[in-house]
C-alpha cells in the first residue's frame with residue numbers, strides 16, 4: 001500500500017475528535033461486566049463475539065468475567081467497506097452447540113440495531129434457550145430498531161465513529177479510544 005494511503009490515514013486520526021477515552025471505556029466495561037456477572041454467572045453461557053467489531057470488546061469483557069463460560073464467534077456484517085446498508089451477510093456461523101443454552105452476543109456498537117436484532121433472531125430460531133446482547137457504544141439517534149441490548153456501555157453522538165472495534169475503511173479497529181471523523 002502506498003505512503004499516500006498511510007499519510008491519508010494518519011491525517012484522519014490526527015484531525016479526529018476523541019469522543020471516548022480509554023479510561024472512560026474501562027469504567028463502562030467494568031460496569032457492564034458487573035451487570036453481566038450478576039445475571040449470567042450461574043448460567044454457563046456461551047459468549048459470542050460478532051466479528052470483526054466485537055473482537056476488542058469481547059476480549060475486554062472476558063478479562064473481567066471470572067465465572068464458567070464458553071467462547072465462540074460469528075461473523076456477520078451489514079456494512080462491509082460501505083458506510084450504509086441494511087442486509088446482513090453471514091460469513092461464519094457458530095461452532096459450539098448452543099441448543100438449550102444461554103447465549104451472550106457481544107458487539108462494538110449498537111447503531112441502528114439491525115445486526116444484533118438479526119443475530120438474536122437467528123440464535124432463537126435455531127434453539128438457544130435465551131439470548132442476551134451487549135454493545136460498548138450506543139449511537140444516539142432515532143433510526144433504531146425496537147430492541148435494546150441488555151448491556152450498553154456509553155452513549156455517543158450521531159457521527160461516524162472509529163476505534164475500539166469500529167473501523168474507518170478497514171483501519172483503526174485497534175485504537176484504545178473512540179473517535180469521530182472531522183471532515
Ligand SMILES: O=P(O)(O)OC[C@H]1O[C@H](OP(=O)(O)OP(=O)(O)O)[C@H](O)[C@@H]1O
Pocket residue numbers: 050051052053054076077078079080107108109110111112113114115116166167
Ligand atoms: O447496529 P447496526 O446499525 O446494525 O450496526 C452495528 C454493526 O455494524 C458494524 O459491523 P459491520 O457490519 O460494519 O462489520 P464489522 O464488524 O466487520 O465492521 C458493527 O461492528 C456492528 O456489528
